[in-house]
Amino acid sequence: MTDSTWTDPESELLERIRDRLGGESEGEDEDTTAVLATLVDVEGSAYRRPGAKMLFDADGGGTGAITAGCLEDELQRAATEVRETGQPRLVSYDLREDGESDVWGLGVGCNGRLEILLEPLAESLRPAVTAFDExxxxxxxxxxxxxxxxxxxxxxxxxxxxxxxxxxxxxxxxxxxxxxxxxxxxxxxxxxxxxxxxxxxxxxxxxxxxxxxVAPPELVICGAGHDVAPVVELAAAEFRVTVVGFRGAVDLTERFPEADRTVTTSPARLRDALELDDRTYAVVMSHNVVDDRLAVDELLRSPAPYVGLLGPRERFEEMRAAFGAEGRQFTTGELERLYTPIGLDLGSGSPYGIAHSIVAEVLAVANDREPGHLSARDGPIHERVDVADGRE
Amino acid sequence: MTDSTWTDPESELLERIRDRLGGESEGEDEDTTAVLATLVDVEGSAYRRPGAKMLFDADGGGTGAITAGCLEDELQRAATEVRETGQPRLVSYDLREDGESDVWGLGVGCNGRLEILLEPLAESLRPAVTAFDExxxxxxxxxxxxxxxxxxxxxxxxxxxxxxxxxxxxxxxxxxxxxxxxxxxxxxxxxxxxxxxxxxxxxxxxxxxxxxxVAPPELVICGAGHDVAPVVELAAAEFRVTVVGFRGAVDLTERFPEADRTVTTSPARLRDALELDDRTYAVVMSHNVVDDRLAVDELLRSPAPYVGLLGPRERFEEMRAAFGAEGRQFTTGELERLYTPIGLDLGSGSPYGIAHSIVAEVLAVANDREPGHLSARDGPIHERVDVADGRE
The missing domain is CATH 3.10.20 (Ubiquitin-like (UB roll))
Structure with missing residues (x-):
């Protein structure tokens, strides 16, 4: 446990809570020294929303983040007290009371009043871990x-x-x-x-x-080529990632250590092999046109709200022609869930650049956003200048 | 060196070439067993463009990617021959000649004719490494x-x-x-x-x-809070990342091991402390409004084409009011380079979600793209259906 784990993803926090809780039998291997902090109330601007969590270990390390670093030392001290007394405790910090409030008042996440529940990690959190796992x-x-x-x-x-x-x-x-x-x-x-x-x-x-x-959504990646690894790596913090290999692919677990699970099956059996639901986001990148075609068919027949297909639009049009010859037509509803060429237009053709483009697109779709610049939502800044200061 | 390094970013490939070449004195610690493969010609569709590189080590490992896995075993064998003869060699593969061309013909990256130069890693590559470093x-x-x-x-x-x-x-x-x-x-x-x-x-x-x-662009992150780590991690493959700490920040190198360099300075000295040019992309997230304000001022006075500022638009408007009171007005040209709130609208508020939003935006700006869905560029797929098949 080192400082570098402070900003581990939420999924890792849940996994650590599970580790600390130990086996299913109550108390088995349980680590009772960890203290969980949960942000329960915020007034004013804050870095995280209520529900943000941190886990404090007895050795001074931590996982997760509640602020951007403004309170962590204070919380570590309060956690030590909770560890000693064994009693949950509400603590509150009003950073607006600070004498330097004019200086800090607009610090993102380092102002406002925060209320935080500290509690010894206990068996009562097990159902949350189980829900996460399932x-x-x-x-x-x-x-x-x-x-x-x-x-x-x-x-x-x-x-x-x-x-x-x-x-x-x-x-x-x-x-x-x-x-x-x-x-x-x-x-x-x-x-x-x-x-x-x-x-x-x-x-x-x-x-x-x-x-x-909300349990993390699932990202199902159909394909096991070298270009899959960057997608797994970049998506791991925000999704439960499944890598699906076709044609008897082996060693998937070794090759994609950051995947939550790996499955070897055939593309026509995807719906049988996986539980595809409306929280499944699917990326098709097997580089084999037959496998990709069968996988797209299966995935569009499932409730998955996102099916991204690597390759140019023409490649899908060829697939569609092949489907048409077999009598398979896609409905408008199916095609609205198909994204090809996959990804946002970020302009980078390197393996990591392509992976960024894919993961950013899946995040936007999963969160129901139009992925433009946030700064453009309120209108361009310079127009305001034009009004206030005349055309400079 | 294991298989999992196949898809390491280009920057890592250059670093490995530098490692293999050893010290500046010719031949010092030089590892003459590595073979470099460079894609020099492509006919038909391919996964990577000419210039894509892979480094083959004598132990069977590799770094980088030329195809999505279709040719790597073949190339490894050819690299072994080049290692033995010590002579550069051009090899070509015509995947269209394959008897299964109907099956593979539309495989992304696994068709077309590829010509690849294989060469023993030699001192003649040193200027490329130096250019990368500089x-x-x-x-x-x-x-x-x-x-x-x-x-x-x-x-x-x-x-x-x-x-x-x-x-x-x-x-x-x-x-x-x-x-x-x-x-x-x-x-x-x-x-x-x-x-x-x-x-x-x-x-x-x-x-x-x-x-x-093209040397990787530089991402300068002003801030050293816990929320900086995910940005460094996600950006490391595509940018040369510099973390800048203010107020005597210490241990930055330990806390951000994936950063290419760390600098501690004051926000008003950014232009002196760093070489800011038109390849510098800057993210301001110190969480301190005074530091952020001074950093934004410095960065907008530099040629940096992107200055992203964390926090709501109102926070910048307050900064602007403070600047105005000091007689500092921003030009339209300056404000066009300022992105606040920072990031693309991907909808995720977790530390990693925010980092994805930031890195995707910087990539889009660096590559001069409008970051919408690639699938929307050609028009929605379902409209084509409406024409071809009638409204389903």
């Missing part, structure tokens, strides 16, 4: 304060996909106001956001942080 | 065949930036038809392309591969 969304509901029977750190889970929404709690389920939490939990999972909720029930005041945890 | 462009001119005095593998360099263009050659400069090569060499460096040229001079027929080698 690619399921879940709302992690954590008590921050209660006039009633619950205590800070007590936890329940809301599973939106089970029987129209189901709550699970370690403590007595009757203590949880599930009726009052059901709708916000569902909404927060849908939006992938966290929020601090206050509910007053028969005079009892309860504060809960509801953390909409 | 961030200078150069055209590497390599003889493929000559009726006259030159031999396959003989080499000259064209330096476009020196005295309006200057040729350097190991062999007798009079043997080189510099007048006939001057203009194409200049053009190929400008375009960053390689091309095989045939020149007939007084009955002498000369074939030269002119490889326009």
């Amino acid at each position: 690619g399921r969304d879940v709302a992690i509901c954590t008590v921050l304060a209660d006039d009633g029977p619950l205590e800070c750190g007590d936890r329940a889970y809301y599973h939106p996909d089970e029987r129209g929404g189901r709550f699970d709690a370690d403590s007595d389920p009757a203590d949880w106001p599930t009726d009052a939490l059901d709708r916000p939990a569902r909404e927060l999972v849908e939006r992938g956001r966290g929020d601090r909720l206050e509910r007053t029930l028969d005079g009892r005041r309860l504060e809960v942080f509801v953390d909409g945890f | 961030g200078r462009d150069v055209a590497i001119c390599t003889v493929l065949a000559d009726d006259g005095p030159l031999e396959c593998g003989d080499r000259a360099y064209y330096h476009p930036d020196e005295r309006g263009g200057r040729f350097d050659a190991d062999s007798d400069p009079a043997d080189w038809p510099t007048d006939a090569l001057d203009r194409p060499a200049r053009e190929l460096v400008e375009r960053g392309r390689g091309d095989r040229l045939e020149r007939t001079l007084d009955g002498r027929r000369l074939e030269v591969f002119v490889d326009g080698f």
Whole structure:
């Protein structure tokens, strides 16, 4: 554990929590020295949104990020106290109180008021790890304060996909106001956001942080050529990456160590071999036109919202002609999910440049964005100058 | 050296060539067992363009990529012969001759005719490495065949930036038809392309591969917070990355091991401390509004074509107000080079998601592209369906 792990991707944070929790049997190999910090409330501008997490290890190392470095030393000290007492604790920092507030007031992420829950890493986080591993969304509901029977750190889970929404709690389920939490939990999972909720029930005041945890989407890469490695490498932080080799491809796990899984199958069996759903983003780059054609067919028949195909548009038109001769026509809905030539127009033809173009496109589609310059969204800056200062 | 290095970035290939060449004194620690392969001619579709390079080590490992895996085993065998004879050699592969041409004909990168120069790694490549290290462009001119005095593998360099263009050659400069090569060499460096040229001079027929080698652009990141690490990591393959820390930042080299260099200075001294030119792309993310403001001022006064500033547009407007109070106005030309909020709109707020957004934007600007979907450039696919098949 060194400083360089501070900005590891969220997926790595979850994996580390799983490592610390140890085996499935409660307590087995459990590392009880790790302390989890979760940002539960923000006023003013902040680097991360509520739900951002960091894991503090006893040796001073950490994983994840809550701020861009402004508070980590303070948090490390507070985590040490939590480690010693074993009790969850809410801490708050008001960086606006700083005497230098004029200087720091516009520092991105280093101002505003932050409230952070610190807790010893405990078995109550296991369902979050399980949901992550299984690619399921879940709302992690954590008590921050209660006039009633619950205590800070007590936890329940809301599973939106089970029987129209189901709550699970370690403590007595009757203590949880599930009726009052059901709708916000569902909404927060849908939006992938966290929020601090206050509910007053028969005079009892309860504060809960509801953390909409969205499992990372899956990137299925059909192909195992040398050009696949940069795509895996660049996508690993944001996606659960599956590399699919055809024609008896071997050694995939060794060749793509950063992939979450590797599968060898035939392109016509993709839907059988993989669980393709509306969170599956697929990249087809086997460099074999027959395999690519069969893979595109399979993927477009699945609910995958993105099917990117490497190669020029003409190559797909040839495939389409071959399909047409077999009586297979593509619907408009299918073609709207097909991106060929794959990628954003970033202009770099190197293997890494192509991989950047692919991963950026998949991110934009997965997040439902039009991938232009953010600076252009508000209009060009220089037009404002023209108005304010005359044409310079 | 393992298989996983096949798709290392070009910059890594140059670094490996430098390692193999050893110290500056000729022959010192030189590893004469490595064989360099350069793609010099392509007919038909291919994965890489002429100029793509691979380095073959004696232990069977390699760096770089010429195809997506279709030819590497063949090339490894040919490289072994070149290693044994010590003589450069041109090899060609016509994948269209394959009996399965109907099957493979549309495989991306696995068809067409490829001509590849194999040569023992030699001191004649040192000027290319030096140009790479110094961030200078150069055209590497390599003889493929000559009726006259030159031999396959003989080499000259064209330096476009020196005295309006200057040729350097190991062999007798009079043997080189510099007048006939001057203009194409200049053009190929400008375009960053390689091309095989045939020149007939007084009955002498000369074939030269002119490889326009463009040094990687520099990415200067002003800031040393935890959020800088993912930007360095994602940009390392395509840029020479410099991390600049302010306020006496220490341990930068340890904290950003993938950076090519780290510098600690003050934001108002950026132009003195760094060589900022029209190949400098700058990202400002110190999270301190004063430092960011001074850095933006310095960078916009430099020729850097891209200055990206993290944070909302309002943060820059506040900076601009502060500048205005000091009498500093920005010109339209300056503001056109300023991108704030930084990044493409990819929709991911995680540290890696933000880094993807930044690196993709810098790539697009560096390559002068509008970063939309490549698939949209030719018009949507489904419109073609509507015409061809009626509205499905």
